[in-house]
Amino acid sequence: MDDLLSEFIAETRETLEALTGEVIAWEADPTDRARLDSIFRFVHTVKGSCGFLDLPRFEKLSHAAEDVLAELREGVRQPDVQLVSAVLAVIDRIGELTEALEAGETVPGDDEHLIAALRAETVARTQVVAVPQQVHQVRAPVRSIRIPLDLLDRLMSGVSDTVLARNELARRLRHIDEPGMEAAFERLSTCVAEMRDSITRTRMQRIEKLFSALPRMVRDLSADLGKQVDLEIDGSDVELDREMIELIRDPLTHIIRNAVDHGIELPAARAAAGKPAAGRLQVTARQSGNQIVIEIVDDGRGIDDKKLVARAVAAGVIRADTGDSMSSDERAALIFSPGLSTADAVSAISGRGVGMDVVRANIERIGGVIDLENRPGQGLKLLIRVPLTLTIIAALTVTAGDQGFAIPRSAIEEICHDGGGAIRIDHLGGSSVATIRGRTLPLVNLETVLGLPGDIAQRGRTLVVLRAGFGCTYALGVGAVHDHEELVIKPASPAIMSAGVYAGKSLPDSGVPMLLLDVAGIADVAGIAEDDLASVSAAPAPVEVERQDLVSTLLFRDAGGHRRAIRLALVERIEDLASAQVSHSGGCMRIAVDGRILPLLGLDRTPETADIKIIRLNDGAVELAYAIDDVIDIIAAPVRPDAPSRDERFAGVLLVDGVQVELLDPLYLFSRANEDRSVSADGPLCLIADADDPWMREILHPLVQAAGYRVAFADDAAGAAADVLIVGDSSAPVEGAAGASVLRLLPDRPLKGDDGVYRYDRLAVLDALERTARRAA
Amino acid sequence: MMDRLYLIATIAGQPVAIRASAIDSVVDIGEVTPVPRAPAHVAGLAALRSRVLTIICCDRALGLPAPARRSTRGVVVAIDGHHYGLLVSAIDDACVIEDDVRPVRTRLDAGWDKVAVGMIDFGEETLLLIDPSRLIAGPDALAA
Numbered sequence: 001m002d003d004l005l006s007e008f009i010a011e012t013r014e015t016l017e018a019l020t021g022e023v024i025a026w027e028a029d030p031t032d033r034a035r036l037d038s039i040f041r042f043v044h045t046v047k048g049s050c051g052f053l054d055l056p057r058f059e060k061l062s063h064a065a066e067d068v069l070a071e072l073r074e075g076v077r078q079p080d081v082q083l084v085s086a087v088l089a090v091i092d093r094i095g096e097l098t099e100a101l102e103a104g105e106t107v108p109g110d111d112e113h114l115i116a117a118l119r120a121e122t123v124a125r126t127q128v129v130a131v132p133q134q135v136h137q138v139r140a141p142v143r144s145i146r147i148p149l150d151l152l153d154r155l156m157s158g159v160s161d162t163v164l165a166r167n168e169l170a171r172r173l174r175h176i177d178e179p180g181m182e183a184a185f186e187r188l189s190t191c192v193a194e195m196r197d198s199i200t201r202t203r204m205q206r207i208e209k210l211f212s213a214l215p216r217m218v219r220d221l222s223a224d225l226g227k228q229v230d231l232e233i234d235g236s237d238v239e240l241d242r243e244m245i246e247l248i249r250d251p252l253t254h255i256i257r258n259a260v261d262h263g264i265e266l267p268a269a270r271a272a273a274g275k276p277a278a279g280r281l282q283v284t285a286r287q288s289g290n291q292i293v294i295e296i297v298d299d300g301r302g303i304d305d306k307k308l309v310a311r312a313v314a315a316g317v318i319r320a321d322t323g324d325s326m327s328s329d330e331r332a333a334l335i336f337s338p339g340l341s342t343a344d345a346v347s348a349i350s351g352r353g354v355g356m357d358v359v360r361a362n363i364e365r366i367g368g369v370i371d372l373e374n375r376p377g378q379g380l381k382l383l384i385r386v387p388l389t390l391t392i393i394a395a396l397t398v399t400a401g402d403q404g405f406a407i408p409r410s411a412i413e414e415i416c417h418d419g420g421g422a423i424r425i426d427h428l429g430g431s432s433v434a435t436i437r438g439r440t441l442p443l444v445n446l447e448t449v450l451g452l453p454g455d456i457a458q459r460g461r462t463l464v465v466l467r468a469g470f471g472c473t474y475a476l477g478v479g480a481v482h483d484h485e486e487l488v489i490k491p492a493s494p495a496i497m498s499a500g501v502y503a504g505k506s507l508p509d510s511g512v513p514m515l516l517l518d519v520a521g522i523a524d525v526a527g528i529a530e531d532d533l534a535s536v537s538a539a540p541a542p543v544e545v546e547r548q549d550l551v552s553t554l555l556f557r558d559a560g561g562h563r564r565a566i567r568l569a570l571v572e573r574i575e576d577l578a579s580a581q582v583s584h585s586g587g588c589m590r591i592a593v594d595g596r597i598l599p600l601l602g603l604d605r606t607p608e609t610a611d612i613k614i615i616r617l618n619d620g621a622v623e624l625a626y627a628i629d630d631v632i633d634i635i636a637a638p639v640r641p642d643a644p645s646r647d648e649r650f651a652g653v654l655l656v657d658g659v660q661v662e663l664l665d666p667l668y669l670f671s672r673a674n675e676d677r678s679v680s681a682d683g684p685l686c687l688i689a690d691a692d693d694p695w696m697r698e699i700l701h702p703l704v705q706a707a708g709y710r711v712a713f714a715d716d717a718a719g720a721a722a723d724v725l726i727v728g729d730s731s732a733p734v735e736g737a738a739g740a741s742v743l744r745l746l747p748d749r750p751l752k753g754d755d756g757v758y759r760y761d762r763l764a765v766l767d768a769l770e771r772t773a774r775r776a777a
Numbered sequence: 778m779m780d781r782l783y784l785i786a787t788i789a790g791q792p793v794a795i796r797a798s799a800i801d802s803v804v805d806i807g808e809v810t811p812v813p814r815a816p817a818h819v820a821g822l823a824a825l826r827s828r829v830l831t832i833i834c835c836d837r838a839l840g841l842p843a844p845a846r847r848s849t850r851g852v853v854v855a856i857d858g859h860h861y862g863l864l865v866s867a868i869d870d871a872c873v874i875e876d877d878v879r880p881v882r883t884r885l886d887a888g889w890d891k892v893a894v895g896m897i898d899f900g901e902e903t904l905l906l907i908d909p910s911r912l913i914a915g916p917d918a919l920a921a
Contacts, residue, residue: 160827403811450813493831493859495913496822499814505822505829513810513822513829525814 008049009102010146015042016095017212023088024215030079039087040069046094057111058097064115065090086117088216149242152202159196160488160507166192167509203243204388207285207292208236210245214256214283221260228267228278229260235285240292244386247366248294251359255296255382256283258356263300263380273377275299291385299379303372305331312337332374336360364520367393367410395487395516397508398464398478401452404514406487406506411519413465413473415481419658422635423463434463434475437636441465444526445477446517449501454479468520474528476519489516501525553637553663555656556615557629559603565654566626566664568634572618577625579607591625599673603627617669622706624673626664637663648698671702684773685710687722687740696728700745700759707766709773724772728759741772783906785870785899786852788835789844791889792869794897794904799854806832806851806862818915823862825853830862833913839888840916854909861913874899878906888916 019042026035043065050058065087071077093107093114100107166189173185211233222229240248264270264279271277282297309323312334323331335356363370368386387393387410395406396415416423416436424435425443432443443463447454456477463475489504492515496502503518552568581592582600589600591614600614601624614625641652641663651665686704690696691713704726705711712722725740729747744756745765757768782797809821809832818837823830830853837843844866851862878895885893885905892912893905 157827164827403813452813490829491859493861493913494857495819495831495833495915496812496815498816499812501814502812507824507827507829511824512808513824515812515822 005053005101008053009098012046012049012094012098015045016091016098017209019091020216021212021214023084023091024219027079027081027084027219033073036069036072039091040066040073042091043069055097055101057107058094060115061090061094061097061111064118068118082117082120086114086120089114090118147202152199155199156203159192159199162192163196164507164509164511167511201239203241204239205242205245206236207238207240207245207294210249210252211236211283211285217253217256218260218281221257222264225261226266227260227264229264230278230280232280232282233284234282238285238287238292240386241388244292244366244388247362248384248386251362251370251384252294252296254355254359255384256281259296259298259300259380263298263302265301273301287388288385291387294384294386295381296384297379297381302376302378302380303332303335303374304376305334305374308332308334328376329372329374332372332380335372336370361520364411367408369410393487393489393516395485395506396464397482397485397514398446398462399480399482400446400450400478401454402479403452404482404508404512405446406485406514406516407464407466407476407519408503408516409484411466411468413467415462415464417460417462417657418477419460422657436463436465436475442474442526442528443477444474444522444528446522447477447479449522449526466519466522468523472520472523472528474523474526476522487514487516551637551639553635553654554615555632555635555661557632559607559612559627559629561629563632563656563659563661564628564664565635565637565656565661566615566617567666570617570619570666572616572623574613574615574628574631576611577614578611579609582606582612582627589627593625598623598625600625600627601669601672617666619666619670622670622673624669626669667699667702671706683708683710684723685712685721686724686726686769686773687712687714687716689714689725689727691715693728695759696726700726700765703762703765704769707769709769724769726769729756741775743768743772781873781875783872783874783897783899784852784868785872785904786850786865787867787869788865788907789839789841790866792899792902792904793907794874794899795852795907795909797871799909801853801855801860803868804851804853804862805849806830806864807849809847816915816917820847820864823851825860825862828860830860831913832862832864833915834864835912838912838915839886839892841888852909854913856910856913861909863909863912872899881905 019039022035022038026032026039029035043062046058047062047066050062068077068083068087072079072083077083090111093111096107170185170189173181214233215231218229218231259281260279264281265273265275267277270279280297280299282295284295284297286293286295305328309318309326309331312318313320313323317334317337318326336359337357360370363384363386366386368384370385371383373381373383394409396409396412397404397406399405418425418434422437426433426435432445434441434443445454445456446452447456461477461479462481463477464481465473465475467473485508487506487508489506491497492502492505496505496515501518501521502515503521504516506514506516508514553565554568554571555563555565558564577591577593582603583590583592584606589603589605590597591600598616603612607627613628613630615628617624617626635656637654637656642655643653643660645652645662645665647662649665649668650662651667652663654661654663686709688696688700688704688711697713701711709724722740725742727742727744729745745759746754746756747759749758750756757764759765780796780798783794784797784800784803785792785794787793804825806823809823811821812819815821818834820832820834820837823832830851832851834843834847848864848866850865850868852865852868854861854863874897876898878897881890881893881896884890889905892907894908894911895906896903897906898904
């Protein structure tokens with residue numbers, strides 16, 4: 001009897017879940033005979049089983065519903081909104097009774113009014129308010145049996161045991177040298193892996209289980225709010241771990257409610273905005289690698305990000321000047337911050353915001369990510385990415401105080417090494433901050449948080465940048481980073497969870513238990529609450545200074561295999577070129593491209609490979625190409641190189657991740673490219689006073705020459721006929737150039753009244769040179 | 778029969794009885810991986826085949842200092858789906874005791890008071906009957 005009852009409960013619940021969508025679809029199209037039939041079948045089955053099981057309330061309800069549905073089938077009655085609602089109410093009550101039956105409780109009240117509602121003849125036909133439709137449901141008969149979940153879990157742990165035994169065997173086999181053994185072992189390994197795979201899949205369920213409840217929810221909500229919503233669902237057949245499905249249910253429900261409640265406007269408002277009266281709500285699921293992506297798109301009013309920012313500033317979540325510098329999506333993402341989640345905020349910002357921080361927290365807790373794309377006035381798109389299963393996650397293993405820990409990869413933004421000049425660590429009043437490429441983050445040392453021994457003061461540690469939630473990004477200092485591993489994660493016992501810094505436990509192939517760190521918990525324990533973070537990141541001054549000091553720099557390997565760098569601003573583009581376009585002609589390397597010939601630097605003979613990669617540089621006047629082997633990275637490097645260069649080709653030497661990299665000197669490159677233009681023999685003669693000043697000789701000389709002047713130095717005899725004399729701040733007096741006009745170059749920006757030109761201002765120098773030369777002529 | 782079967786073990790120098798029905802197995806606990814920041818009575822984690830046990834130091838759970846040398850004898854229990862290994866000084870016996878459990882008639886030390894659910898006669902001795910789930914909850918929860 002108990003078996004029969006639990007069978008009845010399980011079956012009813014399962015059919016109910018599938019049925020809600022059918023009822024809505026049927027309401028949208030009352031002539032859909034197939035839907036009507038399936039609803040009829042359901043109540044008929046319930047009626048049959050519960051008579052047998054002696055469940056009088058079930059029987060009465062299902063009997064009444066069956067009668068009405070039979071009338072509909074015969075065409076005696078026509079379905080209308082009230083009738084559909086009455087049928088829905090009965091189905092709901094059956095659901096409630098089922099749950100109560102399982103819990104051994106009773107549902108108070110009687111069902112008479114529900115039954116009366118079914119029988120009531122409709123007086124006037126009301127307009128159908130909600131028009132949910134297009135429920136894509138593919139129902140193919142699936143052969144299946146019911147298995148208790150703990151049996152599946154036992155199977156899973158059995159397979160994990162097998163994997164461990166296999167690993168043990170593998171270790172022992174290394175000492176045995178027997179032909180054929182390896183192949184046999186390989187086969188065993190493959191079998192075990194396959195078995196683990198299929199057992200993992202037994203825990204998978206179609207996301208339909210989650211989606212099938214949506215049409216009903218949207219219908220009820222939009223009817224309550226007087227809105228019209230077209231719901232489109234796609235991807236119901238995507239499979240997900242059953243636990244995962246349960247964990248996404250709440251966040252998804254929340255998002256859909258928000259979309260209907262706050263996103264989609266009333267029909268009149270939509271008409272005024274030139275949109276169709278019925279709002280569109282699309283929910284799609286798809287698998288992408290080992291992630292499931294769920295997209296919720298509506299064409300409502302979107303988030304008013306300006307109001308949201310004002311609200312966030314008022315609530316103290318961000319500073320006013322921070323809001324100005326945020327991109328529009330960043331502003332809209334403020335919706336996820338906890339300060340803005342109160343009901344009062346919602347009405348004030350006319351947007352959404354009911355507990356979106358909770359939604360985000362829930363998604364992130366299961367290793368997921370939520371993003372949004374906001375088009376104010378046009379709609380909102382929310383993107384949820386979650387791992388396929390909770391039990392196996394991609395993790396990074398690290399050590400602290402000789403003990404291994406795992407960090408979920410989804411929380412990791414980047415891993416960097418405190419070795420090069422790119423990271424600065426400051427100790428401020430007992431805490432530390434790390435400045436990584438101009439971004440200041442709180443620094444937490446794992447050893448400190450966990451109370452483990454370790455030399456955390458030592459340099460050269462590895463920092464893992466973690467995102468623990470909205471606005472909560474911090475750097476975690478660890479002893480060492482080990483490996484990327486897929487780990488089977490099991491929940492840890494309450495005694496361990498009470499520590500507040502762990503998210504679960506795992507048994508990696510090594511056989512030594514390992515704990516999975518809870519990145520949000522660590523932030524909590526370390527005392528970097530979001531308020532503190534806001535103050536760190538909202539202190540823009542040091543960040544800005546830092547940014548000015550750094551410029552984007554392209555790091556590449558040149559044709560000779562050397563690591564070199566060039567300022568990114570000079571690079572027009574990077575392109576691949578057929579080697580046939582390259583030739584040594586007219587005394588230097590050139591390329592033919594876009595119907596022109598450009599000088600090619602960085603290569604001294606025709607390449608042997610079929611094609612080459614080049615960087616195209618353009619300073620506004622001169623174009624040139626530089627041959628490279630490949631691009632390595634784009635980095636932020638200091639304006640002033642870490643060491644000067646004695647080679648005129650380079651502006652200096654940078655220290656990048658502990659490696660010395662030569663920074664190409666653009667002046668040299670462009671002057672080389674310009675040598676093509678022969679200096680006209682009758683150009684004005686320019687006399688440079690300080691032949692010994694390297695700046696004059698190496699930088700000014702090519703510049704002046706490139707501008708079409710002949711150049712002489714103070715000790716040249718030719719200098720006597722100079723048209724222009726260029727002197728520096730501390731030049732010795734020059735004799736024998738009496739006819740020349742004087743151009744004075746200053747090492748600093750000239751103050752008012754100073755006679756001269758700032759020598760680093762290239763345009764001003766050329767301009768002054770030209771004016772001076774004209775004056776002389 | 779099963780509900781009258783008891784495991785007799787020594788915890789903190791004191792022989793105690795634990796209902797066998799609450800026990801999964803009795804094993805030797807090997808390497809224990811410490812769990813930083815965990816309550817003091819959690820000795821760490823240990824692998825038992827594919828299972829990871831939370832290892833509980835019974836002495837600490839009673840609010841007593843930990844023994845000088847960690848015992849390797851573990852009583853495995855499953856509570857709320859989690860497996861625990863209770864470190865005991867010794868496993869003495871497993872036997873059926875027909876006598877009924879009597880309420881504790883004496884004043885016990887605070888730690889013992891919270892974990893003992895009754896007294897039972899075993900041969901010449903009177904033993905305390907211990908509830909493993911109360912040991913696992915630890916001294917802080919016990920004090921509450």
